[in-house]
Amino acid sequence: MSGFVEKPEPVQVPGLVHIHTGKVRDLYRNASGNLVMVASDRTSAYDWVLPSEIPDKGRILTQLSLWWFELLADLVPNHVLSTEVPAGAPDDWQGRTLVCRSLEMLPVECVARGYLTGSGLVEYARDRTVCGLALPEGLVDGSELPAPIFTPATKAEVGEHDENVPYEEVARRIGPDLAAQLRQMTLAVYSRARDIARSRGIILADTKFEFGLDPDADKEEPRLVLGDEVLTPDSSRFWPADSWEPGRSQLSFDKQFVRDWLSSPESGWDHRGELPPPPLPDEIVERSRAKYIEAYERLTGLPWS
Ligand SMILES: Nc1ncnc2c1ncn2[C@@H]1O[C@H](COP(=O)(O)OP(=O)(O)O)[C@@H](O)[C@H]1O
Ligand SMILES: [Mg+2]
Numbered sequence: 001m002s003g004f005v006e007k008p009e010p011v012q013v014p015g016l017v018h019i020h021t022g023k024v025r026d027l028y029r030n031a032s033g034n035l036v037m038v039a040s041d042r043t044s045a046y047d048w049v050l051p052s053e054i055p056d057k058g059r060i061l062t063q064l065s066l067w068w069f070e071l072l073a074d075l076v077p078n079h080v081l082s083t084e085v086p087a088g089a090p091d092d093w094q095g096r097t098l099v100c101r102s103l104e105m106l107p108v109e110c111v112a113r114g115y116l117t118g119s120g121l122v123e124y125a126r127d128r129t130v131c132g133l134a135l136p137e138g139l140v141d142g143s144e145l146p147a148p149i150f151t152p153a154t155k156a157e158v159g160e161h162d163e164n165v166p167y168e169e170v171a172r173r174i175g176p177d178l179a180a181q182l183r184q185m186t187l188a189v190y191s192r193a194r195d196i197a198r199s200r201g202i203i204l205a206d207t208k209f210e211f212g213l214d215p216d217a218d219k220e221e222p223r224l225v226l227g228d229e230v231l232t233p234d235s236s237r238f239w240p241a242d243s244w245e246p247g248r249s250q251l252s253f254d255k256q257f258v259r260d261w262l263s264s265p266e267s268g269w270d271h272r273g274e275l276p277p278p279p280l281p282d283e284i285v286e287r288s289r290a291k292y293i294e295a296y297e298r299l300t301g302l303p304w305s
Contacts, residue, residue, distance in 0.1 A: 005051040005276040008040070013089045023049050024058065024234065034081060035100040038093055039229070043288070045258050046271040047161060052280040058096040060292045060304065061232045066098075067300050068231045071196060075188055078226040079103055079212065103212025103227050108170055109153040109162055110182055112190030115205040116143045117237065117250070119164060120151065132166040142205075142239075142246040148190050150183040153208075178222060182211060185224055193231050200299055202253075203244055207236035233295045253295040257287050 010018035010026060016036060020027040023044045028036040039058030043050050062083075069078040079100040085093045113120055113130065116139050120130040128135060131151035139145070152170045153162040171179040186209055197204040210228035217223035229235055239250040261267055261284045262277055269277050280288075293304045 003047075004049045008042070011038075011090060013086055015088070016086060024061070025229075029102070030086060030099070033102060035079075035102045036086060037098045037100055039096045039098075043255065043258065045255055045262055046277070048277050050258070050277055050280065052285055054285055054288050054292065056289060057292055060296050061229055061234060062096045062098060064232050064296050064299065065229045067302075068193065069226070072189055072192060072226070072230070075192060076185055076224065076226045077214070078230075079228075100227070101225065102215070103225055104215060105210060105212040105227060106174055106178070106182065107155055108174065108182060108211075109155050110186040110209040110211060111151045111153055111164075111206060112148050112186045112209075113151055113206040114145055114148040114190065114194055115203065115237075115239075116145060117141055117205055120206070123164070131164050140247045142244065142248065142250050144246075148187055148194070150186050152182070155210075181222075181224055185209075185211065185226075189226070189230075197238065197299060198241065200301065201241045202295075202298055203239040203241050203250075204231070205237035205239055205250070207231055209235075233292060238295055238299075253291050255288065257284050257291065 008021060010021060013028065015031050016028040018026070018028050024039055024042050026038045026040060028038070030036050039062045041053035041055055041057045043052070043054050043057060066080065066083070069080055072078070080098055081101060082099045083097060084099060085097050089097070116124055116130070121141050123130050124135060124139060128137065130149060133149055133151070136146060150167065151164060152167065153164050156162045167179065167183065170182070189209060190204070190207060193207065194204045209226060209230060211224045212227045214223040214225050233254045238253040243251050258280060261280065262269055263271055267278055269275065271277070296304050
């Protein structure tokens with residue numbers, strides 16, 4: 001079992017048509033045919049969207065994505081048109097709304113990894129490969145890879161797991177030219193972001209991008225546009241560089257508190273079982289919020305307000 005513990009109702013705004021409720025974002029179409037993407041404070045773990053929210057999380061993710069989009073703009077075009085809140089929308093949409101170009105999203109989670117951990121580590125321990133790519137011997141949890149690698153995954157529905165797929169499978173699905181472009185772009189953007197994060201004392205261990213096709217481009221010459229959110233704690237593993245120590249699991253800026261609490265006896269919940277997860281205690285909510293703010297402040301160098 002998995003999915004939403006409580007599925008949120010879309011907000012009714014004159015002139016907007018609700019089109020999708022994602023794990024975190026609600027999508028609407030406006031009268032001009034553009035996408036209005038509203039990042040909620042929802043949070044997910046173990047394939048569940050939890051019944052508790054992390055106040056301001058959607059705003060932090062949106063502001064951080066905007067900061068990155070600008071720093072990456074010379075490398076790759078992005079989907080952002082404006083941050084204007086549509087007339088008649090709730091005040092709470094301020095800071096969490098992006099008006100975007102509606103893209104034809106490619107059905108691939110474009111993951112770049114510069115360090116070994118997570119599902120990559122599991123596969124490495126078994127086969128000494130990650131997504132079928134051979135790696136040198138002797139790497140441990142948290143090791144830096146000799147060079148960043150592209151490890152695509154299929155995009156799963158809410159409540160399902162993303163699954164790593166070999167590059168050849170991506171090429172088969174979307175064609176070899178587009179697959180090669182995705183790989184090249186994913187690695188270029190990852191490398192730029194890794195260097196920026198590093199200069200701020202943060203290791204970008206891995207991250208996931210979603211690209212779409214520019215609907216106005218010539219069909220013969222498809223143009224990739226970076227969509228969704230970018231380089232947030234929800235889509236990336238960030239580790240503080242000063243405590244990085246390969247050979248153990250690293251401290252992180254993501255949902256570690258939430259996952260640790262949910263898997264502790266205190267929560268009384270079995271993440272392998274059939275029942276939905278319980279609400280988070282206030283202390284876990286507050287500590288998670290502080291982590292999101294810390295990630296924003298350390299990366300951008302700006303105070304969260
Ligand atoms: N520019 C875009 N055009 C169309 N769809 C987009 C665009 N940017 C992001 N999306 C889609 O919007 C959704 C964002 O909501 P999110 O809560 O992150 O969903 P998910 O549960 O799929 O992660 C994703 O399905 C993503 O693929
Ligand atoms: Mg998403």
